[in-house]
Amino acid sequence: MIRNKGIKGTTPFGIYIHWPYCISKCPYCDFYSQVRKDINQENIIDDYIKELNFYHQLTSTETVSSIFFGGGTPSLISPLLIEKIINHIIKTWHTQKNIEISLEANPNTDKKNLFKDLKRAGINRLSLGVQALNEQDLRFLGRTHSLTDALKSIDTVLQTFENHSMDLIYARPEQKLSTWEKELEQAANFGFKHLSLYQLTIEEGTTFAKKQIQTLDEQTARQLFNFTNNYLKKQNYKHYEVSNYAQPQYESKHNLLYWQGNNYIGIGPSAHGRIKTQTHIYATTYRCNLEELTPEERAEELLITGLRLKQGITYDNFEKKCGIKLEQVINPTQKQELERLKFIRSTSNKIYLTRKGLPVMNTILQELIR
Ligand SMILES: C[S@@+](CC[C@H](N)C(=O)[O-])C[C@H]1O[C@@H](n2cnc3c(N)ncnc32)[C@H](O)[C@@H]1O
Ligand code: SF4
Structure with a gap:
């Protein structure tokens, strides 16, 4: 049983919890995820706690500045189990006073009181995967939520959380600048503190790739990108990373930590971590695997992630x-x-x-x- 919290650290340190299950597979998505109903959430969370304990031995001097529940669809986890993980982390590590605890939610998981229960469990930043603000494109993207579901969830998230983010995918095939202008305006008007706006990419092995769906032509995609940057600047959003925009002080602490090369651990299948100790640099993968990285390997990663940041x-x-x-x-x-x-x-x-x-x-x- 781990109870020694070690020495208090000052640099950011994050914990990523990956939940690999979804209600259905979206045709564009190549994130590791499975559509399964027969899972025992309690057992999985108990395994995650064992993994956390293992990594604590290497990171006991760190102070946790952020926890991120990502997916897959982590809003399918019972809020009681989310609370169990958060409490375990708080008992085991030092944590920053203003720790950021984010969770990615899909609008179709918004059952009665879910967001309130998540807040009670300790989540203080909710990131909602809306992806499109019209019925036709939601269907094209294979989303299982309707526009009405999305608008209802948006409303509840904005009422429940003080710190919130929304994901949209744009530069969809054939998308016109004029239609994106209206959609972006609507997105900005909701007042989310943070927006993640990704241009659609066609990833190998996905249904979109098999159907040979084509991305928007480069010139129009660039026009949409430039419009997005100019418009959001006027709306007081800072463009701080290629696809991310935040109102002042609302950059994602957790994502910044990756891009700035700080230490983090990842729990769950397909989660990874990076830990630099006094003497070694480790890449961590599922089930407590540690692999040593050379400084050159880590340097190349840092170049790739660091240049994503505007700064x-x-x-x-x-x-x-x-x-x-x-x-x-x-x-x-x-x-x-x-x-x-x-x-x-x-x-x-x-x-x-x-x-x-x-x-x-x-x-x-x-x-x-x-
Ligand atoms: C881990 S994923 C999904 C989170 C959540 N399950 C959902 O569907 O909203 C995080 C984000 O990556 C973006 N994304 C995933 N695949 C993409 C693709 N092929 N092109 C552009 N954006 C993509 C989506 O905006 C998505 O919300
Ligand atoms: S986009 Fe989200 S809901 Fe869709 S398959 Fe990927 S992780 Fe699951």
């Missing part, structure tokens, strides 16, 4: 998080060329993607990495 990567933080200098992983000739073409910019202490570079981040990374 980019600071050289000092980079070296602190992986043990080697940024210059060691980027190609200097390509860096110069990308700067000349105004895709990236760098100063004496940081490097970041420009507005021109952000939408083509993946291509830039391929060029930049040595």
